[in-house]
Amino acid sequence: MSAALAYGLAGAGLIAIGLYALIVRRHLLRKILAVNVVGNGVFLVLVALAQRSGVPDPVPQAMVLTGIVVAVSATALALALAVRVRDATGRATLDLPGDAAMGRGARRDGAR
Amino acid sequence: MKRPEAVPSIVRALAALLSLAVGGLVVWAVLGLPETAGLREVVATHMDRSGVTHPVTAVLLNFRGYDTLLEVAVLLLALIATWSLRLAPPDRNPERPGLVLRELVRLLVPVLIVLAGYLLWLGAHAPGGAFQAGALLAGAGVLLILVEVRPLGRLSPTALRVLAALGVAVFLAVALLAMGRGRLLEYPVEWAGLLILAIESAATVSIGLALAYLFRGDEPARRADEDGAA
Numbered sequence: 001m002s003a004a005l006a007y008g009l010a011g012a013g014l015i016a017i018g019l020y021a022l023i024v025r026r027h028l029l030r031k032i033l034a035v036n037v038v039g040n041g042v043f044l045v046l047v048a049l050a051q052r053s054g055v056p057d058p059v060p061q062a063m064v065l066t067g068i069v070v071a072v073s074a075t076a077l078a079l080a081l082a083v084r085v086r087d088a089t090g091r092a093t094l095d096l097p098g099d100a101a102m103g104r105g106a107r108r109d110g111a112r
Numbered sequence: 113m114k115r116p117e118a119v120p121s122i123v124r125a126l127a128a129l130l131s132l133a134v135g136g137l138v139v140w141a142v143l144g145l146p147e148t149a150g151l152r153e154v155v156a157t158h159m160d161r162s163g164v165t166h167p168v169t170a171v172l173l174n175f176r177g178y179d180t181l182l183e184v185a186v187l188l189l190a191l192i193a194t195w196s197l198r199l200a201p202p203d204r205n206p207e208r209p210g211l212v213l214r215e216l217v218r219l220l221v222p223v224l225i226v227l228a229g230y231l232l233w234l235g236a237h238a239p240g241g242a243f244q245a246g247a248l249l250a251g252a253g254v255l256l257i258l259v260e261v262r263p264l265g266r267l268s269p270t271a272l273r274v275l276a277a278l279g280v281a282v283f284l285a286v287a288l289l290a291m292g293r294g295r296l297l298e299y300p301v302e303w304a305g306l307l308i309l310a311i312e313s314a315a316t317v318s319i320g321l322a323l324a325y326l327f328r329g330d331e332p333a334r335r336a337d338e339d340g341a342a
Contacts (some may be wrong), residue, residue: 005143071316073190087199
């Protein structure tokens, strides 16, 4: 197994881990982190595939560089929105007020 | 003790299944891809027309200039959107930033600015360029914010907005000028190197400023007489 392939498979693993966390975590900060883990998995797959024949292919590398900046921008905006949600609702989750699970969560960790 | 954010176990099981399926699909795609040289040869044959000698910079700023133009626009859009949320300014540290941090920032910020200039220039022929340089400037900005100094805080809010938009503006201007002689973003070969340097210089300033102000989150205060400007 070549190093490039190992990186590619690790990228697939990151995508799976991030996707799982995105669904099962309620806290917005964790969801934002999960999206970033998925994104980094995609970047890792792209860079690994660009590297397969030893000499790197510049096009996927440039795409990843572009992707990193877009991911940082989206993350910053998501964090700002999460702060706004917390300011407006007192909670850092997207649960609706009638949600029973939300009620449990709200009792456990107070205002947040 | 059950964690406050726990979801029902059926949701967890379905999420695990879905994640494994998607991960498996990616593994299958990675293993199944045919061995090719990709676009490396195509880039290599056109390098002499790109105006730079580093292939990644050639792809970013010339061959795939659209991507980079839109990327700088996305960054500006994120900044505008974040400012429009009207977040409160970050809480002041109840204890003043420590002496060590303040002195470290005083030493590091000028070094970071010089390094950013170096990386910007290096991008033409080695790994480097506007984004790496902008990230260093943003790092300097974050350090300043940590010691409660607003980066470029002496500039008026309008001037800050102009600087944040400078990267997109210069990029668009060059793209439109190139259109006069051919198509959008097709630089004349003899000018390509200079035009790329101009775009990257403007983009570096805007990227650094945008990232640092995204870290802060709040909108620079707007004076009453500036409403509607910029």
